[in-house]
Amino acid sequence: MTGSTTDDNSVLLVHAYLDGELDPANALGIAQQMSTEPGLAAESERVKALQRAIRERLPREETPPGLHARIEASVGGTRRQHARPSWRALAASIAFGGLTPQHANPSWRALAASIALTAMVASSSTWFVVGSQPAIATADLLISDHIRALMAPEPVDVVSSDRHTVKPWFNGRIPNSPRVVDLAKDNFPLIGGRIDVVGRTPVPTLVYRHAKHMISLTEVPAESHILDRTPRTVNGYNVVHWIENGVSYWAISDVALKDLEDFARLFRASPTEL
Secondary structure, eight states: OHHHHHHHHHHHHHHHHHTTOSOHHHHHHHHHHHHHOHHHHHHHHHHHHHHHHHHHHSOOOOOOTTHHHHHHHHHHHHHHHTOOOOHHHHHHHHHTTOOOGGGSSOOHHHHHHHHHHHHHHHHOHHHHHHSOHHHHHHHHHHHHHHHHHHHSSOSOSEEOSOHHHHHHHHBTTBSSOOOOOOBGGGTBOEEEEEEEEETTEEEEEEEEEETTEEEEEEEEEOOGGGOSOOOSEETTEEEEEEEETTEEEEEEESSOHHHHHHHHHHHHHSOOOO
16 A cells, blocks of 8 residues: 555656656655656656647637736735735845744745745855855856756757757847857767846856756846856856856866866867857
8 A cells, every 4th residue: 555655656756757746855856766666757758748749739819908907906905015025035034033024924935935045145254255246146046946957857848969959049039149169079069058147137058068067058138247257166057157258157067177167268278069
């Protein structure tokens, strides 16, 4: 009986994992379980095939005209009266003295973010001292995106080692398609790309591989306030950052820092693709 219950729970966790409903700890646990249990791996493939079929065969219903405006009008007053503190404010309050009365009822998302940021404060105090605050925020967001990609069934939205396939894929999805170069001959093969979000801006991320390590290279519109020093290592992940031609490049990986710096040097030295 116990074994059956465990199996049923595992199957439910697979479904929740594919729907993006699990927290990072449970997502990592079920991903590891799927890699060792053929039955769960087969269930994952079955559900993914069903999801693809639904997307391809069922038309997507359009939002009724005016619905967004009616929702905003109905909840606007309540939102102003019961506004919650930002996750950054919660993190600061926990890290430097605990929750204040006005922060006594945070949402679970804000609380989870505050705990994660508090842990980062404790383990990476030097990073907070030497890095500029905007650079820290950007690095924090992109490292989170990199970790989520590692835990996802696929770390990319478009799978291809051909830069002439990856670059056009971004057209129409983001304002500007990224610079894509081929570094396979230097042992940094391209494996695809995805779209991440920094703030509220969708940005392109290229994904390369070196040995068994994945490298995420995100291209963000350059801003003058992130020209200050950038963290080099954050919670075990190395960060190499540079700005070129109005674009801010962020390379993130758990590969050795020297290898990541070599990757950045090769990328910068490669001729612009046609």
